Amino acid sequence: MSATPERHHYPHVHPLPTRWQDNDGLRAVRVAGSSVEYQLALFKVGEAQPCAAGRMVQVFVERATGQPASLPTALQGALVALQG
Known part of the structure; x- marks a missing residue:
């Protein structure tokens, strides 16, 4: 099994800094049978x-x-934990 990004969209909001905060955010919005958003x-x-x-x-x-x-x-359970 492999993971293939199907589509993506990254709007530019502000100039990107060289230092990042520790609380940069990642969450799983939708966990389905074979895909994750x-x-x-x-x-x-x-x-x-x-x-x-x-x-x-x-x-x-x-x-x-x-x-x-x-x-x-196991992966599905871990991704559900990332849901907001």
């Missing part, structure tokens, strides 16, 4: 608004067939 936010040190924010959909597929593959139970 993530949200990401990067924050400049001392700033409340993100410098960059985006979403990504990751689809898990069987390498041999190219067909969607079910997420392993």
Whole structure:
């Protein structure tokens, strides 16, 4: 099984800094049978608004067939913990 990013969109909000905060955000918005949708936010040190924010959909597929593959139970549990 492999993970293949299917689509992505990363709007540029502010100039990107060289130092990041410790609380940059990643969460799983949607965990489905064979895919996960993530949200990401990067924050400049001392700033409340993100410098960059985006979403990504990751689809898990069987390498041999190219067909969607079910997420392993342990991975699915870990991703559910990332949901906000």
